[in-house]
Amino acid sequence: MGPLMPTVSAAGTTIRYDSRGTRGPVLVLVHGSGGNAAVWHPQIDALADIARVFALDLPGHGGSDGSFATIDDAVAVVRGFVDALGLGNVVIGGHSMGGAIAQGFVLAAPHRTAGVALIGTGARLRVLPKIIQTLEQDHPAGVQFLIELAVAASAPEPLKRAVLEETMRAPARSLIADFRACDRFDVMARLGEIRAPTLVVTGVEDRLTPRKYAEYLAKHIAGAQLALVPGAGHYVQLERPDDVSSALRAFVLERVRG
Ligand code: COA
Numbered sequence: 001m002g003p004l005m006p007t008v009s010a011a012g013t014t015i016r017y018d019s020r021g022t023r024g025p026v027l028v029l030v031h032g033s034g035g036n037a038a039v040w041h042p043q044i045d046a047l048a049d050i051a052r053v054f055a056l057d058l059p060g061h062g063g064s065d066g067s068f069a070t071i072d073d074a075v076a077v078v079r080g081f082v083d084a085l086g087l088g089n090v091v092i093g094g095h096s097m098g099g100a101i102a103q104g105f106v107l108a109a110p111h112r113t114a115g116v117a118l119i120g121t122g123a124r125l126r127v128l129p130k131i132i133q134t135l136e137q138d139h140p141a142g143v144q145f146l147i148e149l150a151v152a153a154s155a156p157e158p159l160k161r162a163v164l165e166e167t168m169r170a171p172a173r174s175l176i177a178d179f180r181a182c183d184r185f186d187v188m189a190r191l192g193e194i195r196a197p198t199l200v201v202t203g204v205e206d207r208l209t210p211r212k213y214a215e216y217l218a219k220h221i222a223g224a225q226l227a228l229v230p231g232a233g234h235y236v237q238l239e240r241p242d243d244v245s246s247a248l249r250a251f252v253l254e255r256v257r258g
Pocket residue numbers: 033096097121122123124125126127128129131182207208209212213214216217
């Protein structure tokens with residue numbers, strides 16, 4: 001990660017992204033609230049031999065310019081990103097708010113979607129008012145409160161600190177806008193429209209997008225596969241990176257390629 005990551009102009013915004021892999025299906029990974037491409041570091045490494053993996057920084061995050069106010073706006077940016085790089089049909093994967101964007105992507109562009117991976121997310125993402133209020137009043141205290149909820153109580157201290165530090169890098173206005181966008185997101189009634197192969201992954205100890213949300217996704221998306229990861233909270237892909245990478249790997253090899 002760093003200044004050497006490439007950029008591309010998409011939907012009028014400069015988007016920075018990370019990418020690895022030269023063959024296989026295209027996997028586009030979208031981070032969640034206050035995140036950036038770095039939240040996918042383990043999966044980028046683990047999947048580069050079977051897929052062309054792209055992880056972008058959403059507008060106003062990491063090294064990308066601009067901003068967005070709704071999940072649909074972010075979907076337009078991701079579609080612009082896919083078009084600008086000429087990626088064709090993609091497996092769209094997302095964590096948390098990124099999972100909302102992935103659902104928006106498949107609903108808006110089913111013909112461009114070879115598969116969907118929904119990680120630590122839900123079809124409706126109402127946000128605890130205390131998260132937004134605390135972030136507005138005292139940004140560091142708000143991030144601290146958020147991260148306490150976002151990783152399992154049993155997660156090692158260095159991991160908690162790393163997630164906290166990475167989230168502190170996101171401008172307060174971007175983080176607050178992310179949560180406002182999540183709070184208005186609701187596709188619970190539309191999941192039956194999704195026909196693409198779908199994988200749902202959630203940490204059993206997730207307190208921000210609880211297991212119930214994952215079970216709802218898996219029940220209402222035809223043929224969806226559900227992987228519940230023990231010992232992990234909301235940042236399941238960083239807390240149990242190997243479990244998430246293996247689930248994605250099997251999904252790409254068996255459901256997308258196969
Ligand atoms: N999948 C399945 N069920 C869902 C759901 C989802 N994505 N989102 C909400 N529901 C269910 C709830 O469990 C609840 O069911 P119940 O009435 O049987 O208890 C019902 O739909 C209504 O829930 P919700 O829309 O969330 O409103 P609420 O007023 O009950 O609760 C919050 C509001 C903020 C307290 C609650 O959404 C919450 O605890 N959210 C998780 C914490 C958070 O802030 N996460 C951040 C996500 S980015």
